[in-house]
Amino acid sequence: MEATPSQRDIVRPPAPGSGERIVETALDQFAVHGYAATSMRDLADAVGMRAASLYNHFSSKEMLLWHICQWTIDSLSEIQQDTLGQEGSPSERLSAFTRSFAQFHATHSREALTVEHNWRTLEGAHLDTLRAYRRKFYRALVDIIEEGRAAGEFGVRDSELTALNILDLVIGIANWYRSANIEPEALGEHYARLALLLVEQRPQ
Amino acid sequence: MEATPSQRDIVRPPAPGSGERIVETALDQFAVHGYAATSMRDLADAVGMRAASLYNHFSSKEMLLWHICQWTIDSLSEIQQDTLGQEGSPSERLSAFTRSFAQFHATHSREALTVEHNWRTLEGAHLDTLRAYRRKFYRALVDIIEEGRAAGEFGVRDSELTALNILDLVIGIANWYRSANIEPEALGEHYARLALLLVEQRPQ
DNA sequence: CCTACCGATCGGTAGG
DNA sequence: CCTACCGATCGGTAGG
Incomplete structure (x- = not known):
């Protein structure tokens, strides 16, 4: 019986509902600071995840x-x-x-x-x-x-x-x-x- | 008789009227592409000078x-x-x-x-x-x-x-x-x- | 979903 | 007004 990656929890999948939370948070940020002035890192911080993880939900x-x-x-x-x-x-x-x-x-x-x-x-x-x-x-x-x-x-x-x-x-x-x-x-x-x-x- | 910098034209002063040309060009760029999306280099290109030279007219x-x-x-x-x-x-x-x-x-x-x-x-x-x-x-x-x-x-x-x-x-x-x-x-x-x-x- | 990292570009400065 | 350059930050990717 070999150890699969999932058993070791190396890779965590996107949590359900995260996509909607990202959009909801983005709308708040964009409305207050503007789209251009909101970086993907700003947005990730407000959502509570890392910038790279946002790209699991939106490709850009x-x-x-x-x-x-x-x-x-x-x-x-x-x-x-x-x-x-x-x-x-x-x-x-x-x-x-x-x-x-x-x-x-x-x-x-x-x-x-x-x-x-x-x-x-x-x-x-x-x-x-x-x-x-x-x-x-x-x-x-x-x-x-x-x-x-x-x-x-x-x-x-x-x-x-x-x-x-x-x-x-x-x-x-x-x-x-x-x-x-x-x-x-x-x-x-x-x-x-x-x-x-x-x-x-x-x-x- | 010693050569002064001005005689050798090493340092060129800002041309008269440049400030107004910068503002005029900036208004065009901002209206079309937006303020955040217009970089100081974009603006300098459109004006016809280097980005650093803009700072002789506006400090930021x-x-x-x-x-x-x-x-x-x-x-x-x-x-x-x-x-x-x-x-x-x-x-x-x-x-x-x-x-x-x-x-x-x-x-x-x-x-x-x-x-x-x-x-x-x-x-x-x-x-x-x-x-x-x-x-x-x-x-x-x-x-x-x-x-x-x-x-x-x-x-x-x-x-x-x-x-x-x-x-x-x-x-x-x-x-x-x-x-x-x-x-x-x-x-x-x-x-x-x-x-x-x-x-x-x-x-x- | 994370860590680690990349090239590009940003606003801005030093110095002539 | 220029060349040369800086640190910071950007959007985005690789790989687990």
């Missing part, structure tokens, strides 16, 4: 950032689908979208902040994916505003500028929400109302 | 960032003084402030972007100064909204949330202005009008 620092970006854009794409793609008037769909979009930025401000500040540092296909996502997201918002304008529901003239305004308003939440004192639901209502104000919704 | 990378931050907050403080501090109704002052504030973010989007993304990496007294400036700036905006509310000009309920909304709207300009196609003056008008919309200005 960029893959960790990409993981966060991917989860975030998937979530936001789903929100967009579920609101703008539903049945209802342009007003109803725009306000449903803005409500969910704002709630997400409150409940996931760390993720939103990390993506917003650092997506430009991604490379190759990841960067391409991010760019395509952002264009699609922006376009869908412009489209619903144009639709409402064509239907006579919205009085606003510049659909593209108004879409940028709504995006900037909501994305801004991620910068200050964690030190604010308002529930995500109430915030969502406020922004849904703001969106209708910006498109100059007319009484039907 | 942080001092270069601080120079940009200081110029920006001085400019914005002046804008705030010249608009909110003038005579006129709260509506007039709020709209004058927002107009200038938005124009600045169009004409100086690189500076605004650099400050907004990187002021957290400043240290010690510089960080304290930035924090104090931001609080003061935010407070002045809340105050004018409250004043308009007390005077019956504004119908909005939450002055603090509305102040954040106006700030987020304008700061957002810096993210996309350089690829947009609108004059600073027209943009200023749009945002001045938006601000009055957000505070729910009542007919006087």
